[in-house]
Amino acid sequence: MTVLLLGSGGRECALAWKISQSPALRHLYIAPGNGGTGNYGENVNLSPLDFDAIAKFSDEKSIDMIVVGNEDPLVAGIYDYFQGREHAPLIVGPSKAGAALEGSKDFAKQFMVRHGIPTARYRSFTAETIAEGEKFLEELRPPYVLKADGLAAGKGVLIIDSLDEAKNSLREMLSGMFGKSSATVVIEEFLKGIECSVFVLTDGNGGYRILPVAKDYKRIGEGDTGPNTGGMGAVSPVAFADETFMKKVEERVIIPTVNGLISEGITYRGFIFLGLIEVNGEPMVIEYNVRMGDPETEVVMLRIASDLLPLLRAAAEGNLGTMPLSIDPRYATTVMVVSGGYPGSYPKGKTISGLDKVEDVIFFHAGTELHPDGTLATSGGRVIACSAYGKDIDEALANSFIGASGVTYEGKYFRRDIGADLKAIEQSRK
Numbered sequence: 001m002t003v004l005l006l007g008s009g010g011r012e013c014a015l016a017w018k019i020s021q022s023p024a025l026r027h028l029y030i031a032p033g034n035g036g037t038g039n040y041g042e043n044v045n046l047s048p049l050d051f052d053a054i055a056k057f058s059d060e061k062s063i064d065m066i067v068v069g070n071e072d073p074l075v076a077g078i079y080d081y082f083q084g085r086e087h088a089p090l091i092v093g094p095s096k097a098g099a100a101l102e103g104s105k106d107f108a109k110q111f112m113v114r115h116g117i118p119t120a121r122y123r124s125f126t127a128e129t130i131a132e133g134e135k136f137l138e139e140l141r142p143p144y145v146l147k148a149d150g151l152a153a154g155k156g157v158l159i160i161d162s163l164d165e166a167k168n169s170l171r172e173m174l175s176g177m178f179g180k181s182s183a184t185v186v187i188e189e190f191l192k193g194i195e196c197s198v199f200v201l202t203d204g205n206g207g208y209r210i211l212p213v214a215k216d217y218k219r220i221g222e223g224d225t226g227p228n229t230g231g232m233g234a235v236s237p238v239a240f241a242d243e244t245f246m247k248k249v250e251e252r253v254i255i256p257t258v259n260g261l262i263s264e265g266i267t268y269r270g271f272i273f274l275g276l277i278e279v280n281g282e283p284m285v286i287e288y289n290v291r292m293g294d295p296e297t298e299v300v301m302l303r304i305a306s307d308l309l310p311l312l313r314a315a316a317e318g319n320l321g322t323m324p325l326s327i328d329p330r331y332a333t334t335v336m337v338v339s340g341g342y343p344g345s346y347p348k349g350k351t352i353s354g355l356d357k358v359e360d361v362i363f364f365h366a367g368t369e370l371h372p373d374g375t376l377a378t379s380g381g382r383v384i385a386c387s388a389y390g391k392d393i394d395e396a397l398a399n400s401f402i403g404a405s406g407v408t409y410e411g412k413y414f415r416r417d418i419g420a421d422l423k424a425i426e427q428s429r430k
Contacts, residue, residue, distance in 0.1 A: 001313065002065075003019060003041075003066075003067060003309070004054070004065070004066045005029065005031070005067045006069050008034050009294055009382075010336070010364045011295075011298070012030060014298045014301040016037045017362065018308045020040035020041060021307070022307050027061075029043075031044045032046060034368050035365050035376050036363065036368055048070065048072065051076075055085065059087065064090065065092065066091050068093035068270070071289065071290055074096075074290050075103035076096070077096035079091045079095045079099075090317060091316060092315060094268040097267070103290075106149045109124070111264075115257070115259075117256050118282065119188075119284055120191050122188035124187075125170070126185075137167060137170070140190070142160075142163065144163070145187065146160065148177075148178040150184075151181055156181055157228075192279065193277040193279040193284075194278050194421070195277045196240070197213065197214045198213050198249055198273075199212075199293070200258075201272075201315050202271075203316075203320040204267055207321060208254065210246070211304065212300050213241040214235065214299050215296075220232065220338075222417045227343055230343075231295040231296075233295060234295045234333070234418075235333050236299040236302075236332050239422045240278055245281070248283050252283065253285055254274070257274075258272075270290070270291070272289075272290065273292060275289065295334050299387060302362070303328045303332050304326075330396070331390045331392055332396060335403070335414050336386075338413050339367070339378055339380070339413075340411025342381035342413070343381060348378055352409045354406045358402060360388055360399045363387075366384060368380075368383060383407075386401075386404045386414075393419055
């Protein structure tokens, strides 16, 4: 197969790494890719949102399948764009209607309610109903959770301790804090527990495979302090997501989601990301995403022992059937090295070195670019995900931290407590 992978982050680098291992792969293109994806395929200068250019390129290169890495093209309707076109490639990703599970938090909450999927109590508000929104906040206990309905580059969720501050933030959001994305604001009950990410590959016809579970770490500071980021690290497997918990997830969340999409006539052939929280042993859905997570992909791909490409093709064709999925029993961890100042303003263009001096680590590039002279430099806030295997969580983390320490560039920062909470859970169960 000739495959086009859309995206430029660490998630796409990990997907490229895994897809490139397939004997069924003829050629892999990554658009636009980054400074590391060229190790696994050919970077091409295409915007994932320029559907006309993607179609032209697909015709020229006889692309068999497009794997959509990030959510923006899906929400914009890339699946629908290619339907009915002559010689159209297969698309790994949902239709525009399916992508609304991430593109609209209000739609996602309504979908969960319609299909009895456990989630926090909520209500949605607009500028016309702001007074009702303030009254609803008064009914809740702090902290207060306010979410922009639309995509907001991962910044549209506010968790606030003060009622007055929550009311002010509601006004600001509805006045355009996140542009059109916060024209509607979802206010929901705060759930206290520990989170994990569950990924499902589904074929739109009732077939699905549950991928390895992971836990990511969003805060910039150790001890989960400071502002949210795109993700500072991840671990798989997750200690509390045992067989009992995952049986509940499958029966109460995954099956109702897959069947709910079918019953509503929504075409969905791709990844479903379930952002879950364990509350007193019970799974509840925080959010849906319609693609793989980042940096979770950088550990999930390590733990998929099967050839991924035939699974993606089967999902895109609507025929997962009984296709097997083998999971590597080892632990996989990733530690993200980021630019100084991130998630605020940060410099770019810092020369990166040291990657060739570290063994037992897979470096998934995120915010990097490769200059014509071969120099690797920073180009984003999250720079490289240092991923590694281990027979247990300690060994995997030790290898990831060695990798993070070995990467060198001016202003580098990484969290040194990734996985500490899961290690404590494992210790308590021994």
